Amino acid sequence: MNYDEDDRKILKLLQGDLPVESRPFRELAQAMNLSEEDIIDRVQNLQQKGTIRRWGAVLRHQQAGFTANAMVAWKVGAEQGDEAGNIMAGFKEISHCYLREVPDEFGYNMFSMIHARSDQELRELIDKVLEQTGLTDYIVIKSLRELKKASMEYIRGED
Amino acid sequence: MYILDDKDRSILDLLQNDFPLAVQPYLEMANRIGLEEEELLSRIAEMKAKGLIRRIGGIIDSRNIGFYSTLCALTVSEARIETVAATINQLPGVTHNYLRDHDYNMWFTLTAPSRDDALKTLQELEILLGLTIMKMPAQKVFKIKVSFDMGVSNEL
Numbered sequence: 582m583n584y585d586e587d588d589r590k591i592l593k594l595l596q597g598d599l600p601v602e603s604r605p606f607r608e609l610a611q612a613m614n615l616s617e618e619d620i621i622d623r624v625q626n627l628q629q630k631g632t633i634r635r636w637g638a639v640l641r642h643q644q645a646g647f648t649a650n651a652m653v654a655w656k657v658g659a660e661q662g663d664e665a666g667n668i669m670a671g672f673k674e675i676s677h678c679y680l681r682e683v684p685d686e687f688g689y690n691m692f693s694m695i696h697a698r699s700d701q702e703l704r705e706l707i708d709k710v711l712e713q714t715g716l717t718d719y720i721v722i723k724s725l726r727e728l729k730k731a732s733m734e735y736i737r738g739e740d
Numbered sequence: 741m742y743i744l745d746d747k748d749r750s751i752l753d754l755l756q757n758d759f760p761l762a763v764q765p766y767l768e769m770a771n772r773i774g775l776e777e778e779e780l781l782s783r784i785a786e787m788k789a790k791g792l793i794r795r796i797g798g799i800i801d802s803r804n805i806g807f808y809s810t811l812c813a814l815t816v817s818e819a820r821i822e823t824v825a826a827t828i829n830q831l832p833g834v835t836h837n838y839l840r841d842h843d844y845n846m847w848f849t850l851t852a853p854s855r856d857d858a859l860k861t862l863q864e865l866e867i868l869l870g871l872t873i874m875k876m877p878a879q880k881v882f883k884i885k886v887s888f889d890m891g892v893s894n895e896l
Contacts, residue, residue, distance in 0.1 A: 584805070595798035601784050603764055603777060617763045624761055624798070634801040634884070637759035639794045640752065652840070652847070666882035678882040681811060684874060692811070692876075722842045729829040729837040733851050735800050735807065737832075 584632060587613060591623055593736040595633065639732075649697040653707060654689035656718040662691065665714040669693050674706055689720055747773060751783060755796065802851050808858050809851035810877040813844035814869075821846070824869055831861065844874060 584592065590613055599605040606617045613620070627633045657665050662680050669678045669691075677694040693710075697703040703721075711717070744752070750773050760768040766784075770777040787793045802809050816824045821839065828834055828848055837848035852858035859875075866873050 592798070592800060596800055597797055598795040599797050601766075601781055601788065601796065603766060603781070605765065606763065621761055621763065627798075628761075631801055631804045633798040634804075635799040636761065636797075637757065638752065638755035638796045639799070640756065641791055641794045662880070666880065670883035675883065676885045679811075679878040680880040680882070681876040682879050683876045687874060687876075720842070722840045722847070724838040724840050725845075726839040727837075728825045728839055728846070729834060729848070731835050732795065732797075733800070733802065733835045734832060735802070735805060735851075 584627065587615070588623055588627060588632075589736055591620060592627070592632070595624070595636075596732060596735055649700050649703045650724065651695050651697075651703055652722045652724070653693050653695055653710075654720050654722060655691040655693070655710075655714075655716050656688050657691040657716060661714070661716070665691060665716055668714050669710060672706065672710070689718075747775060748783060748787065751780065752787070752793075755784070755793070759796070807851055807853055808855040808877070809849060810858060810862075810875050811847065811849055812862065812876065813842075813847045813874045814871050815844055816846045816871065824871070827869060828865065831865075833858070833861065 591609070594609050600608070604617065606620045610617045610620050624633065624636070628636060655665065657680065666678055666680055669675050672695075674696050675693050676696055677692070679692050681690055681692055683690045695703060695706055697706055707719070707721070711719070751769070754769050754772065759765060762768050764777075766780050767777045770780040773780065775783075784793065784796075788796075814824075824846065825837060825839075828846070829837055831850065833851045834848050835851060837846065839845060840847050850858055850861065852861060862873055862875065
């Protein structure tokens with residue numbers, strides 16, 4: 582593992598929801614017998630090591646004006662993957678882009694999450710991606726209903 | 741409909757993209773935006789209560805701590821959607837599950853401490869449900885971004 586016991590306690594708090602109060606680390610620091618500055622040093626260190634990828638607020642984007650959100654899956658050949666992935670990564674409306682290992686009979690191996698404010702904007706974005714990447718085969722896999730959305734609890738159990 | 745004003749939008753931008761790592765992060769933010777800390781805290785509490793802010797914390801990189809995750813999809817008949825979803829959703833490693841408009845109509849992500857754990861869980865799930873699950877682990881990540889530009893619209 583990439584972290585020690587104190588880090589584990591910090592990660593356990595950070596993977597959840599920090600209290601919205603003037604000194605959000607105070608309670609944890611007291612429980613751990615550390616200063617708030619110590620906690621912050623450790624968080625900084627965990628960020629540098631890449632254990633914490635991002636720090637701050639997570640919004641519920643469907644409520645933040647992005648109503649036409651779609652998962653779009655593209656068929657990408659072995660030699661096209663990097664170029665297409667890098668082009669898609671450059672779009673600010675694309676939040677996630679992964680090349681995935683998929684069964685041959687499915688074949689759509691590059692996945693992107695596109696966030697648009699209307700269906701028309703979504704279509705325009707897809708057209709732009711097609712034009713810039715030269716890809717031709719894709720499917721839009723729209724979400725009909727959210728069945729579960731939670732933050733991963735990596736660290737479980739009591740302290 | 742909750743209308744955001746300019747201050748709310750500045751708050752959301754900072755909270756997402758430049759949240760200070762400090763003993764008193766909200767005091768620093770308040771000074772930058774030109775608000776009293778107390779007002780900032782109550783605006784954030786309000787946006788959380790309204791469901792706009794899901795949480796404030798850290799996003800852990802699952803690969804960095806050795807975890808394995810995979811996107812999964814399966815075809816579920818209309819009549820079984822609720823019970824199958826309940827079975828899948830009770831797994832703590834399932835963080836997202838969506839009903840989608842495709843022959844594969846249920847798409848979820850599973851994160852587990854190792855590849856073996858994940859495959860074992862999925863195998864057990866397939867036996868329990870009597871359904872085949874398509875597994876699509878990431879080969880290469882080109883982008884993961886979870887912040888949004890708040891500048892364009894103020895309507896929620």
